Amino acid sequence: MLTLSAIVTSTLYAISFLLLIQHLIRCTREGIRQTAPASFTATFALAVVAHCVSLHYTVFLGQALHLGFYRVSSLIFVVISAISLISQLRKLEIDNLIAIVIPLATLSVLVSSFVPSPTDKLVTSTGLIIHIVLSILSYSILTLAAVQAVLLAAQEQQLRQHSFNGLFRYLPPLMTMERLLFEMLLLGFILLTLGIGSGFLFIEDMFAQHLLHKTVLSIIAWCVFATLLIGHHRRGWRGITAAKWTLAGFFALMLAYFGSKFALEVILQKV
Numbered sequence: 001m002l003t004l005s006a007i008v009t010s011t012l013y014a015i016s017f018l019l020l021i022q023h024l025i026r027c028t029r030e031g032i033r034q035t036a037p038a039s040f041t042a043t044f045a046l047a048v049v050a051h052c053v054s055l056h057y058t059v060f061l062g063q064a065l066h067l068g069f070y071r072v073s074s075l076i077f078v079v080i081s082a083i084s085l086i087s088q089l090r091k092l093e094i095d096n097l098i099a100i101v102i103p104l105a106t107l108s109v110l111v112s113s114f115v116p117s118p119t120d121k122l123v124t125s126t127g128l129i130i131h132i133v134l135s136i137l138s139y140s141i142l143t144l145a146a147v148q149a150v151l152l153a154a155q156e157q158q159l160r161q162h163s164f165n166g167l168f169r170y171l172p173p174l175m176t177m178e179r180l181l182f183e184m185l186l187l188g189f190i191l192l193t194l195g196i197g198s199g200f201l202f203i204e205d206m207f208a209q210h211l212l213h214k215t216v217l218s219i220i221a222w223c224v225f226a227t228l229l230i231g232h233h234r235r236g237w238r239g240i241t242a243a244k245w246t247l248a249g250f251f252a253l254m255l256a257y258f259g260s261k262f263a264l265e266v267i268l269q270k271v
Helices: 002-030 038-056 069-089 095-114 126-160 166-170 174-202 212-235 239-267
Strands: 064-067 121-123
Touching: 002 038, 002 095, 002 166, 038 069, 038 095, 064 069, 064 126, 069 095, 069 126, 095 126, 121 126, 126 174, 126 239, 174 212, 174 239, 212 239
Parallel strands: none
Antiparallel strands: 064 121
């Protein structure tokens, strides 16, 4: 059943990706900006649902979470895909962003389903599950913000050079891109604050040896995002400056979780 759900999910993601790319290419050639067709939205929605079903067989075991590096990666990308779908239904102009998300989500499904996880960790504590859910939500939204920051920086660079090439011509206006970026940053920052706070509340010692690097790097990321939001509000930080701060905070957050988890579980094969 796991193999079937993974194949169905990957196929639906692939179809939705092709529909989206076809739409973006057509809009670029004709010099128009239109919302993606209903066929894409429907296929993408089915892919997200199928991804959730696939996770049911890999991550959710009764009242516990079956966590490992590959499984958590897939869990994060289904959240990212779901957020992207909701944004699409709200008519937000994030088609280019979704075009980056879909291949990564597909890869996460295939790897988590067919590549054996070196180590697994079963989480049953309600408090710890709350902390993990908040952390995954914040990381997912801030991942989207990081991708948005890359697109924003590239768009501003092309604007300065008075040259828009390829799919960059289809990007929304710069002000719209910046507004979406800071909406993502604010929501991600709030969830990151709750995630760190729940960690101190539900985990006995956040500065224990095996958690120290995660805690310190997460706090560093929190400080970077806080500085960016304050700088944007008080000093009007935007554009490439905002993109650099966003990527710096995301890099610290990525190291806090994936860097240490990859080293411990995949390389050293420790829980």
